[in-house]
Amino acid sequence: MxxxxxxxxxxxxxxxxxxxxxxxxxxxxxxxxxxxxxxxxxxxxxxxxxxxxxxxxxxxxxxxxxxxxxxxxxxxxxxxPTANSYPAIVADMLSGAIACIGFTWIASPACTELEVVMLDWLGQMLGLPEQFLARSGGEAGGVIQGTASEATLVALLGAKARIMQQVKEQHPEWTDTEILSKLVAYCNKQAHSSVERAGLLGGVKMRSLKPDNKRRLRGDILQEAMDEDINKGLIPFYVVATLGTTSSCTFDALDEIGDVCMSRNVWLHVDAAYAGSAFICPEYRYLMKGVEKADSFNFNPHKWMLVNFDCSAMWLKQPRWIVDAFNVDPLYLKHDQQGSAPDYRHWQIPLGRRFRALKLWFVLRLYGVENLQKHIRKHIALAHLFEKLCSSDDRFEIVEEVTMGLVCFRLKGSNEINEELLRRINGRGKIHLVPSKIDDVYFLRLAICSRFSEESDIHISWEEVKISADEILALK
Ligand code: PLP
The missing domain is CATH 1.20.1340.10 (dopa decarboxylase, N-terminal domain)
Incomplete structure (x- = not known):
């Protein structure tokens, strides 16, 4: 052509x-x-x-x-949601045209340097502590991973490298295999399946802990689990706190978890894949209280911040644990400027990486922080509208407090009736929902996903839910 x-x-x-x-x-x-x-x-x-x-x-x-x-x-x-906007689409065109593979600084300096600066912009937008940002002048900084799943695994590998070194210093007589068999990581039972998978891929035990009755992992639950493991001779080394669980969008008690991790020198990773975007609005930052105690933090602008997939933003206070853990240094990848800017190949699992910072740059400039905040607030308001409609019909119940753009609801009654409700709603083909189940309670999840959603759309979706409910209840 x-x-x-x-x-x-x-x-x-x-x-x-x-x-x-x-x-x-x-x-x-x-x-x-x-x-x-x-x-x-x-x-x-x-x-x-x-x-x-x-x-x-x-x-x-x-x-x-x-x-x-x-x-x-x-x-x-x-x-x-998965994000989509015109500026990000155009940026991906340009990225496709430049088509560089930015694995080292010299492989395309703009690709690395724009990413460093964009992650600083983004970190400031979220109110992340300076200790996470490259502009703080230390080793800290951000990186764009492909997905939150990769970020969880990368952080786990960093934590593993750190604990291995520490334990070897204390017990030079222990072999790597002995140490590895003692390592144990923790997460909420409600954490995303990618957390369990990170444990499998990283070859370590991952304990899923039962949260409190609000589905939040709490400090005392974590502490008890760690004590139990320490008494068995195991070594706690990594915790994933979820801010915005996939099933019902609840928030782990980060501040409490942070205290437990800090007192035991355990790496704390924050998975805020979906809900992290909301922290650009100051009124939601109470949900990430204690973030300064974390070692790494991740969220997906590609979910809720209008940056097309893939763009998963991760910050590390001490990237050295990852950089050193993954460091293989063949001659053909070396360059003269090594050490003066990040070589992102060390911060991730693959070698190759696209010029993804362009779409962040375009979206941030062409929307501005204020319009991105409006987008988040609008989605949350639409979720509350659906919640209100649902609450006003006494055949229904809201299953989880609505804090973000997700409403978890069900017909009062059995799981079977709710399974039938979902079958009918999706079967009509007008709207599409997926279910979830917590503690054997089956419910429907209605997420506000589209940037085109208006109040009138929510009324249409609610009508669709009601029509199917009327049909089912008429059969009873
Ligand atoms: N973590 C949470 C809390 C999620 O909700 C999701 C996906 O919805 C993920 C991780 C996985 O995200 P990714 O597809 O970016 O790996």
Whole structure:
């Protein structure tokens, strides 16, 4: 493809994208295709001769859109949001054009340096303590990981490197295998599945602790578990505190957990994958009280801060534990400026990395902090609107306090009736929700996901819930 065709293709695609997003509300939120729908729609083999771009454009609706779940539709209420905005889309175009692999500073200085500065901007927006920021002048700083799951694993590996070194100093006679078999990490039973997975991948025990009756991991619960393990000769070394659990968006008692971790020299990682974006609004920062006691902090601008996937922001007070843990230094990756700027290859699992800071830069500049705050506040207000509608119908109950853009609710009654409710709601195809279950109580989760959502959309979603409830209760 030559530049002339590229310009035409890109212009046509830009028009298509704007049209798609602005009218997304009118599409069926989940497609009605069956597995295997796509193969018959495309040839068996790749074409030998080039096709015109217009042929590709002509196939987008037929082949792709017919099988797309529209995550950005105001009718989509499943999981947690994933972000989408025009500035981030344009930034990804530029990133695709530069197409550098920024594994070291010299591999593309702008790629590294913009990331360092953007993570400082973002850290200040969240009110993170200076000890996390590169501008503090020490070794601390931020990095863009692909996902929160990677951040949890990377932090675990850093914590593991730190404890291994400390224990070896105290017990030079112990082998690595002996030490490893004693290590134990902790999280809330309600932590995301990626935390359990980090334990598996890191080859250490991960204990999921039963939270209090508000689904929060508390300091005393953690302390008791650690004492129990220490008495068994085990070595607590890593804790993940979740701010905004996936099932019901509750917040671990970070301040209390921080005290326990600090008193025992245990690495504390904060997973605020979804809810972290809300900390750009000062009124929600009470939920991260104690953050200064953490060693690492992560949240996903790609969830709720209008930066398209993938952009998971992680800060480390002492990145040296990760940098040293992952340091393999072949000659072909060395450069003369080593040590004067981060070489991000040491801060992550893969070697390669895209120029992701561009989309943060574009979004922060083209929205400004104030509009991002408005976005968060609007979503939370819409969640409260749904909560109000639901609470005003005495057939329903709200299962968890609504603090962010998620409402957990159910029909009063059995799990079966609620399973049937969800089947009917999703079966009608107008809106899409997923369920969750805590302590054997099955409930529905309604997340505000789309940046296009308005109050009128919430009323439509509530009507959809009510129609299905009416049907079920009429059968009883
Ligand atoms: N942690 C929490 C609390 C989450 O809610 C999620 C996903 O929803 C994750 C981690 C995983 O996020 P990622 O897909 O970025 O790994």
């Amino acid at each position: 030559e530049a002339g065709d590229f310009k035409d293709f890109a212009k046509a695609m830009t028009d298509y994208i704007a049209e798609y997003l602005e009218n997304i509300r009118d599409r069926q939120v989940v497609p009605s295709v069956k597995p295997g729908y796509l193969r018959p729609l495309v040839p068996e083999q790749a074409p030998q001769q080039p096709e015109p771009w217009t042929a590709v454009m002509a196939d987008i609706e037929r082949v792709v859109m017919s099988g797309v779940t529209h995550w950005h539709s105001p009718r989509f209420h499943a999981y947690f």
